[in-house]
Amino acid sequence: MSEPARDPSLPPAGLAxxxxxxxxxxxxxxxxGEQVRDCIKLNTNESAxxxxxxxxxxxxxxxxxxxxxxxDPLFKQLRAAASSRYGVAPEQVLAxxxxxxxxTIIYRAFLTPGERVAxxxxxxGLYDTLATLQGVDIAHVDYRIEAKQWHLPRHLSKQGAKVVxxxxxxxxxxxxxxxxxxxxxxxxxxxxxVVDEAxxxxxxxxxxxxxxxxxxxxxIVLRTFSKSYSLAGARLGLLFAHPELVNHLMKxxxxxxxxxxxxxxxxxxxxxxxxxxxxxxxxxxxxxRLEGELATFGWTWPASAANFLxxxxxxxxxxxxxxxKDRGVLVRWWDRPLLSSKLRIxxxxxxxxxxxxxxxxxxx
Amino acid sequence: MSEPARDPSLPPAGLAxxxxxxxxxxxxxxxxGEQVRDCIKLNTNESAxxxxxxxxxxxxxxxxxxxxxxxDPLFKQLRAAASSRYGVAPEQVLAxxxxxxxxTIIYRAFLTPGERVAxxxxxxGLYDTLATLQGVDIAHVDYRIEAKQWHLPRHLSKQGAKVVxxxxxxxxxxxxxxxxxxxxxxxxxxxxxVVDEAxxxxxxxxxxxxxxxxxxxxxIVLRTFSKSYSLAGARLGLLFAHPELVNHLMKxxxxxxxxxxxxxxxxxxxxxxxxxxxxxxxxxxxxxRLEGELATFGWTWPASAANFLxxxxxxxxxxxxxxxKDRGVLVRWWDRPLLSSKLRIxxxxxxxxxxxxxxxxxxx
Numbered sequence: 001m002s003e004p005a006r007d008p009s010l011p012p013a014g015l016a017x018x019x020x021x022x023x024x025x026x027x028x029x030x031x032x033g034e035q036v037r038d039c040i041k042l043n044t045n046e047s048a049x050x051x052x053x054x055x056x057x058x059x060x061x062x063x064x065x066x067x068x069x070x071x072d073p074l075f076k077q078l079r080a081a082a083s084s085r086y087g088v089a090p091e092q093v094l095a096x097x098x099x100x101x102x103x104t105i106i107y108r109a110f111l112t113p114g115e116r117v118a119x120x121x122x123x124x125g126l127y128d129t130l131a132t133l134q135g136v137d138i139a140h141v142d143y144r145i146e147a148k149q150w151h152l153p154r155h156l157s158k159q160g161a162k163v164v165x166x167x168x169x170x171x172x173x174x175x176x177x178x179x180x181x182x183x184x185x186x187x188x189x190x191x192x193x194v195v196d197e198a199x200x201x202x203x204x205x206x207x208x209x210x211x212x213x214x215x216x217x218x219x220i221v222l223r224t225f226s227k228s229y230s231l232a233g234a235r236l237g238l239l240f241a242h243p244e245l246v247n248h249l250m251k252x253x254x255x256x257x258x259x260x261x262x263x264x265x266x267x268x269x270x271x272x273x274x275x276x277x278x279x280x281x282x283x284x285x286x287x288x289r290l291e292g293e294l295a296t297f298g299w300t301w302p303a304s305a306a307n308f309l310x311x312x313x314x315x316x317x318x319x320x321x322x323x324x325k326d327r328g329v330l331v332r333w334w335d336r337p338l339l340s341s342k343l344r345i346x347x348x349x350x351x352x353x354x355x356x357x358x359x360x361x362x363x364x
Numbered sequence: 365m366s367e368p369a370r371d372p373s374l375p376p377a378g379l380a381x382x383x384x385x386x387x388x389x390x391x392x393x394x395x396x397g398e399q400v401r402d403c404i405k406l407n408t409n410e411s412a413x414x415x416x417x418x419x420x421x422x423x424x425x426x427x428x429x430x431x432x433x434x435x436d437p438l439f440k441q442l443r444a445a446a447s448s449r450y451g452v453a454p455e456q457v458l459a460x461x462x463x464x465x466x467x468t469i470i471y472r473a474f475l476t477p478g479e480r481v482a483x484x485x486x487x488x489g490l491y492d493t494l495a496t497l498q499g500v501d502i503a504h505v506d507y508r509i510e511a512k513q514w515h516l517p518r519h520l521s522k523q524g525a526k527v528v529x530x531x532x533x534x535x536x537x538x539x540x541x542x543x544x545x546x547x548x549x550x551x552x553x554x555x556x557x558v559v560d561e562a563x564x565x566x567x568x569x570x571x572x573x574x575x576x577x578x579x580x581x582x583x584i585v586l587r588t589f590s591k592s593y594s595l596a597g598a599r600l601g602l603l604f605a606h607p608e609l610v611n612h613l614m615k616x617x618x619x620x621x622x623x624x625x626x627x628x629x630x631x632x633x634x635x636x637x638x639x640x641x642x643x644x645x646x647x648x649x650x651x652x653r654l655e656g657e658l659a660t661f662g663w664t665w666p667a668s669a670a671n672f673l674x675x676x677x678x679x680x681x682x683x684x685x686x687x688x689k690d691r692g693v694l695v696r697w698w699d700r701p702l703l704s705s706k707l708r709i710x711x712x713x714x715x716x717x718x719x720x721x722x723x724x725x726x727x728x
Contacts (some may be wrong), residue, residue, distance in 0.1 A: 010453070013608035016582040019526055019556050020612055024473050027615055041433065050428035059423045059625075064414035067629070069405065070596045089374070097461050100618045108497060109388050113477060126619070133472060133616060162383055192383050218380040232434045233624035244377035248384055251391055252497060254464045255490070260597035261423075261625050265431070 027132050034330055040355055042346040043330040045171070045199075045308050047230035048286070049279050049349065051265075052272035055231070058264045071260035074250075078263045081270040082238055086210055091243035094250060095258045095266070099198060099224040099237025100126060106220060106239075107134045109252045110163050110192055118161035120153050122338055124171045124196065142338070143173070148302050148312075150175040157188035164189055167196040169203055172332070172344045174304035176203050179212070186216045194220045199306035201228035201280050202287075207305065210240060217242045227307060228280055229269045234262045283307050287347045293357050294345075297364045308346045317341050320363055327359045391496050398694055404719055406710040407694040409535070409563075409672050411594035412650070413643050413713065415629075416636035419595070422628045435624035438614075442627045445634040446602055450574055455607035458614060459622045459630070463562060463588040463601025464490060470584060470603075471498045473616045474527050474556055482525035484517050486702055488535045488560065506702070507537070512666050512676075514539040521552035528553055531560040533567055536696070536708045538668035540567050543576065550580045558584045563670035565592035565644050566651075571669065574604060581606045591671060592644055593633045598626045647671050651711045657721050658709075661728045672710045681705050684727055691723045 017025065034043060079090040096102035103126060111117065113135030119127050121140035131138035139159040143150040150173045156164060164185065169176050186193045193216070195209040200223070209221050221240040226232035236258065239249065258266075269276070287304060294301075294311060301309045313320060321333035321343060332344040348356065381389065398407060443454040460466035467490060475481065477499030483491050485504035495502040503523040507514040514537045520528060528549065533540050550557045557580070559573045564587070573585050585604040590596035600622065603613065622630075633640070651668060658665075658675060665673045677684060685697035685707060696708040712720065 010456075010578050010606065011581065013581040013606040016556065016606060016609060017612070019474050019582070021472075021474060021476055024612055024616060044434055046433050049432075051431050055431060056426075056428075059426050062420075062423050065597075067415050067419060067597045068413075068594045069410050070408055070590070071599070092374075097623070098618065098620060100620065104618060108385075110383050110385060112385055112499070135476070192380065214374050217375065217377040218383070226434070230432045232620075233429075233431045235435070235620060235623040242374060242377040242380060245380060248381070248388055252388060254462065254468060256462060256464065256596075256599060259461075259599040259623065259626060262623060 021135075023132055023135050039325075039328040039330050040348065040352045041330050042348050042352065042356065043332045043344075045227060045306070045346045046232045047227060047279060047283065047307070048347060048352065049230060049282055051230035052269050052275040054268040054272045054275070055265050058268045059261070062261060062264075066260045066264070069260075071256050071258060071263055073255050075258055075263050078258070078266050081267045085270045086240070088210065088213065088240055089243060092213065092240050092246060094239040094241070094246050094253065095263070096237040096239060096253070097257050098226065098235040099196065099222045099239075101235075101253070101257060102222050102237045102239040103127070103130055103194075103196075105249050105252045106163065106192070106194060107131070107136070109249050111136045116159065116161045117163045117165060118156060118159035119165040120156055120170070122172060122336070123165070124167050127165050143170075148300060150302055152177045152181050152185070157185055161189070162191040163194060164191060165194045165196060167198065168207070168209070169199040169305040171199065171306070172308075172334075172339070173302050173310050174199070174306040174308055175302045176207055176305035179207060179209060182209055183212060183216065186219050189218070192218050192220060194222065196222045198222070198224045198227055201276075202283060202307050203305035213240060213242070217245070220245070225266060225269060228283075229276065230279060231265060231269060234265050236262050236266045283347050286350060286353060289350075290345070290347055290353055293353070297360065308344055311343045311345060312341060313343050314341055317343050320360075323363050324356075324359055329356055329359055385499075387496055387499050403689075403692040403694050404712060404716045405694050406712050406716065406720065407696045407708075408596075409591060409670070409710045410596045411591060411643060411647070411671070412711060412716065413594060413646055415594035416633050416639040418632040418636050418639075419629045422632045423625070426625060426628070430624045430628070433624075435620050435622060435627055437619050439622055439627050442622070442630050445631045449634045450604070452574065452577065452604055453607060456577065456604050456610060458603040458605070458610050458617065459627070460601040460603060460617070461621050462590065462599040463560065463586045463603075465599075465617070465621060466586050466601045466603040467491070467494055467558075467560075469613050469616045470527065470556070470558060471495070471500070473613050475500045480523065480525045481527045481529060482520060482523035483529040484520055484534070486536060486700070487529070488531050491529050507534075512664060514666055516541045516545050516549070521549055525553070526555040527558060528555060529558045529560060531562065532571070532573070533563040533669040535563065535670070536672075536698075536703070536706075537666050537674050538563070538670040538672055539666045540571055540669035543571060543573060546573055547576060547580065550583050553582070556582050556584060558586065560586045562586070562588045562591055565640075566647060566671050567669035577604060577606070581609070584609070589630060589633060592647075593640065594643060595629060595633060598629050600626050600630045647711050650714060650717060653714075654709070654711055654717055657717070661724065672708055675707045675709060676705060677707050678705055681707050684724075687727050688720075688723055693720055693723055
């Protein structure tokens with residue numbers, strides 16, 4: 001392999017850029033989540049604790065052939081493990097390179113440019129990005145906020161949307177929409193309802209749409225391994241839907257979209273119920289403690305069904321976010337309507353909570 | 365987590381299916397590459413030898429936080445390693461979840477439904493699949509086959525295509541298009557030329573378009589770790605282009621499209637020059653031996669610049685493919701015009717070659 005000298009003075013791309021789709025050319029540059037080194041990272045809702053020790057075992061036992069050969073394009077073992085864990089048929093399961101990949105597959109399968117999706121607002125920002133990428137319109141319908149609780153907006157079903165997306169629990173509010181309201185929404189719309197359950201394991205039992213899939217062939221449920229399974233680095237999401245729908249969605253995914261290591265890690269994580277349960281319980285215990293401490297600042301937040309809190313902080317939210325960052329503690333703040341007075345704080349480990357509180361006592 | 369009983373008698377999906385895009389609904393179901401257990405797998409052009417031992421070291425040293433936290437969305441270490449290995453600026457590099465992901469990013473960035481791509485034919489089937497998914501037309505222009513050699517068709521630049529794709533070396537022919545013809549093509553077209561160099565490490569030095577990127581801002585070069593780096597299971601591809609183009613393409617990719625383990629494996633593989641060189645040399649040596657043996661059957665093939673041969677076998681090609689499969693040796697055969705008399709055989713390890721030859725001696 002020859003190694004040509006690097007040319008530091010490349011000419012401008014010029015005319016080549018005009019071949020880009022206008023949607024892409026004009027869209028906002030990608031802003032990745034902040035990756036500050038050696039900080040306490042409470043800004044992207046990862047789990048505070050390590051994944052199942054069985055995942056380390058998987059990595060120790062990787063065979064050369066798992067690296068050398070293409071992964072199973074139909075992820076049979078992973079589907080079987082998900083089937084057994086969640087009580088659905090294997091044919092109802094599709095795996096993605098993160099649930100972001102599952103969302104991309106949904107947009108590409110259902111939406112022709114010019115069509116529309118809808119979501120209650122504010123919610124997960126990727127729904128917007130994917131709308132731009134697919135050339136479709138997105139209708140934001142504001143959550144009804146009453147007595148600090150966030151309620152599904154009544155007109156969500158009347159936006160002429162082919163795909164309606166509801167994160168449940170919602171991000172960034174951590175609020176839960178009751179299952180009966182989601183079922184009602186699924187009946188009302190003439191389209192597909194995507195229920196994104198990234199944080200559902202932190203919600204009370206009985207909050208998931210999964211057991212109701214059979215009654216709603218137009219519903220798709222998403223899960224991720226980035227939160228309660230502590231595997232954000234491995235990229236794994238699951239999509240649950242009617243088998244006929246899954247068959248079509250399989251045609252849209254990249255052939256080998258989930259690598260061999262991640263498939264094996266997913267199986268190990270699904271099979272270790274005890275570790276998963278402990279991880280969720282540790283998170284809920286620490287969430288309760290964090291709530292008790294933050295209340296002493298006079299802060300409030302909608303009741304959380306997730307591993308984070310959306311705190312109402314007031315005018316100083318932005319300043320506190322910056323000061324915390326300067327002290328090596330990263331939380332999330334958006335300079336946007338409805339959110340600029342709030343901080344979103346991920347539940348950390350007890351030692352991380354202590355440091356957060358120490359700095360907040362100085363700052364607030 | 366409650367575990368609802370599995371319902372084996374799901375009602376049909378019915379009306380939900382009509383929300384699918386018609387392109388998707390009508391497209392052919394996905395046919396994954398054959399995954400026969402305990403067979404000699406010479407059908408998908410993976411490397412016959414194990415990846416760099418440094419990749420095992422990477423897996424042994426994975427920290428919990430690499431699994432727990434999101435991966436670097438900008439893959440800085442991987443870009444730096446690729447920059448140093450290939451003599452390009454880090455800003456000219458984008459990494460994908462396999463080069464299939466890079467191809468998807470290209471289609472989504474440049475192509476609006478109704479537009480057109482073009483490729484010489486036959487070539488890698490994914491270019492067709494992606495055209496259907498993006499709702500664009502694909503123009504196939506047959507290779508000119510003269511004296512067993514495959515030449516780039518003269519009219520490829522005149523198809524009104526916004527994106528022209530050339531696999532070089534080509535799959536399934538293993539043939540190489542001279543660099544000057546590709547540069548000429550890049551000048552002639554009013555659009556983007558994608559040169560897919562999945563197999564380039566097996567071609568003679570000086571065959572790559574990479575050193576010429578600076579002169580051609582409308583060219584994108586793709587590489588994969590699935591062949592000469594023996595990492596098909598890890599899913600990693602690289603895209604090289606003008607930095608301004610890469611900036612736009614970054615907006616189209618999934619935020620965290622390459623998981624943390626694969627990023628680390630990629631760095632380790634790029635840094636182990638010696639192993640990579642040895643792997644390529646072993647492959648070329650075994651290719652030469654395989655050619656000598658297959659010639660004794662009277663078979664011919666276009667000169668190979670890759671880790672496989674497209675053998676002209678005649679009427680019995682399909683029957684030989686099936687008989688080999690029955691004996692546990694998997695090669696590739698397509699029941700399609702231009703290909704039905706041919707077998708594509710991946711270069712295997714010497715012991716695999718021996719078994720292939722033993723069975724062929726019985727069958728031919």
